[in-house]
Amino acid sequence: MTSKLLRGRTLSFLRWPEAIDDHSAWRYEEDGGLLIDGGKIIAAGPYAEVARKAGAGIGTIDHRPHLILPGFLDAHVHVPQMQIIASYGAELLDWLNKYTFPEESKFQNAQHGRRIARLFLDEMLRQGTTTVVAYCSVHKSSAEAFFAESHERNMLNIAGKVMMDRNAPEGVLDTPQAGYDDSKALIAEWHGKGRQLYAITPRFAITSSPKQMEMAGALCREHPDLHMQTHLSENHAEIAFTQELYPWSRDYTDVYEHYGLLGRKSLFGHCIHLSEREADALSQSGSVAVFCPTSNLFLGSGLFDYQRYRRREKPLRIAAATDVGGGTNYSMLRTMDEGYKVIALNGEKLNPFQSFWQLTRGNAEALSVADKVGTLDEGTDADIVVLDARATPAMRLRMETVETLAEELFLLQTLGDDRAVREVYVAGRPAKSAIAA
Numbered sequence: 001m002t003s004k005l006l007r008g009r010t011l012s013f014l015r016w017p018e019a020i021d022d023h024s025a026w027r028y029e030e031d032g033g034l035l036i037d038g039g040k041i042i043a044a045g046p047y048a049e050v051a052r053k054a055g056a057g058i059g060t061i062d063h064r065p066h067l068i069l070p071g072f073l074d075a076h077v078h079v080p081q082m083q084i085i086a087s088y089g090a091e092l093l094d095w096l097n098k099y100t101f102p103e104e105s106k107f108q109n110a111q112h113g114r115r116i117a118r119l120f121l122d123e124m125l126r127q128g129t130t131t132v133v134a135y136c137s138v139h140k141s142s143a144e145a146f147f148a149e150s151h152e153r154n155m156l157n158i159a160g161k162v163m164m165d166r167n168a169p170e171g172v173l174d175t176p177q178a179g180y181d182d183s184k185a186l187i188a189e190w191h192g193k194g195r196q197l198y199a200i201t202p203r204f205a206i207t208s209s210p211k212q213m214e215m216a217g218a219l220c221r222e223h224p225d226l227h228m229q230t231h232l233s234e235n236h237a238e239i240a241f242t243q244e245l246y247p248w249s250r251d252y253t254d255v256y257e258h259y260g261l262l263g264r265k266s267l268f269g270h271c272i273h274l275s276e277r278e279a280d281a282l283s284q285s286g287s288v289a290v291f292c293p294t295s296n297l298f299l300g301s302g303l304f305d306y307q308r309y310r311r312r313e314k315p316l317r318i319a320a321a322t323d324v325g326g327g328t329n330y331s332m333l334r335t336m337d338e339g340y341k342v343i344a345l346n347g348e349k350l351n352p353f354q355s356f357w358q359l360t361r362g363n364a365e366a367l368s369v370a371d372k373v374g375t376l377d378e379g380t381d382a383d384i385v386v387l388d389a390r391a392t393p394a395m396r397l398r399m400e401t402v403e404t405l406a407e408e409l410f411l412l413q414t415l416g417d418d419r420a421v422r423e424v425y426v427a428g429r430p431a432k433s434a435i436a437a
């Protein structure tokens, strides 16, 4: 493993920034240095100090005047939906029946799965995202393909084979036993292999029979260290259908509660229309609500009330995500731009430091991986993004009037996309420049 020294304007968060002038919530170095060795950050701080520690003979990669941040994390994506992103005119249940299920049935073909997994991870790295929490298709081979590609890139990714045994076409269904057996085999093969982590993945209550929900609960009990991911309270028709399918339940969240699926490593996509009881149940169990703004706007699902969820007496842990292909952009910068607008429609604001906290440390904490990624702390994995706030003519022009770091971050979020991502490092290795255009 070769050592390297990065130089640039480094920014990393220590905790949630209460306000725009809450300077002790982050660490910013105008001339910062990061010493990387063996895929980890060995030293971080002012460049002069880090360079002294590094000693002679270590080459400096000079990223000045760009910003160096921890790589972004995306807490909810659907790998098999790359070829249905930007499909017109549907709400959630129609979207699934018309576009998603036919598309995901193509993943019976393992070669197709491998091709899309490769292109998906390339795209994520181009956008500065170094960790995703991914839904593969129902087919075991789609998860194998994803993990193989992820492992080859040495990325820290969390993923699972979707479990679904009803209310969808034959080509995307498993059975309670097959879903359990395939998940078990994938866990044995991939969880903890290199940086790979497995997530138990029942798609949602509508496409899993009570028997399959029991099996998902059994997997969670047998593997309490694993993540569990599913969808919750995205759309009114979805909520009503769930109540019909589980007539004994108090509400949608109660279905997952009943099968033992709540907990600190449980990730619930959307959570838009929760009752107070449901929000309390998520809070008390430490479960995570995943905010997917571009998807929620695109499918007309509703407005996630980020600030109210944070401030309530029993607050929710929150992660942010693209939810591609229901989401409309692979970029977490574009995602937080839309997130800002959703929060504005709820009469609130999310300041730029809070936003970049969410993209990095905030998501890492929500995913319980902040000891490994999401900061520039010494001893963590060197997953890093380099951002250029002058990446386009319009950004360059706007930068002429930018005076503060907060303004620069807000410009990056509002106008930035993959063009603003100059380089990405995965475990210390340059990853964006390594992808063929």
Ligand SMILES: [Zn+2]
Binding pocket: 076, 077, 078, 231, 269, 323, 326
């Ligand atoms: Zn989703």
